[in-house]
Amino acid sequence: MRGSVGKSTWVCFDCRRAVRRPTHGASEVPCSGCRERMRCLGYKIRIPSKSDAGAWQRLRESLADDRIAGRKRKRNERVRRIHDLEQAAARLELRPANRERARLIRTLRATIESLRDP
Numbered sequence: 001m002r003g004s005v006g007k008s009t010w011v012c013f014d015c016r017r018a019v020r021r022p023t024h025g026a027s028e029v030p031c032s033g034c035r036e037r038m039r040c041l042g043y044k045i046r047i048p049s050k051s052d053a054g055a056w057q058r059l060r061e062s063l064a065d066d067r068i069a070g071r072k073r074k075r076n077e078r079v080r081r082i083h084d085l086e087q088a089a090a091r092l093e094l095r096p097a098n099r100e101r102a103r104l105i106r107t108l109r110a111t112i113e114s115l116r117d118p
Contacts, residue, residue, distance in 0.1 A: 006023045006024065007020045007023060008021065008022075009045065009047055010038040010039065012033065012034060012038045012039075013056060013060050014031075014036065016056050017031055017032065018047045023043075039063075045059075047059075081115060082115050082116065085111055088108055089105050089108040092104060092105050
């Protein structure tokens with residue numbers, strides 16, 4: 001049985017063009033109209049007809065909203081992770097000191113700092 005290569009839909013919002021191209025190994029697909037880089041939308045998103053300018057605009061706005069929501073979600077997850085690590089370090093600092101515990105606290109603090117510097 002041969003391995004299959006998935007195809008995704010790539011769009012140019014300026015020209016309102018859509019093409020299907022392999023997903024694997026394709027980092028850029030140029031638009032045949034304007035030669036600008038097309039955007040990969042995956043294979044499940046319904047593409048409006050070329051003549052429906054309003055639907056193309058709504059699709060563009062929807063994708064922008066999704067991207068913003070994803071960034072907020074990722075930020076919130078990072079803040080939650082930092083908070084959990086800070087609480088774990090604080091609990092360890094309340095316990096009697098020993099070499100292994102001190103090493104673990106340093107590791108937790110280093111992880112916290114790395115999460116704060118993205």
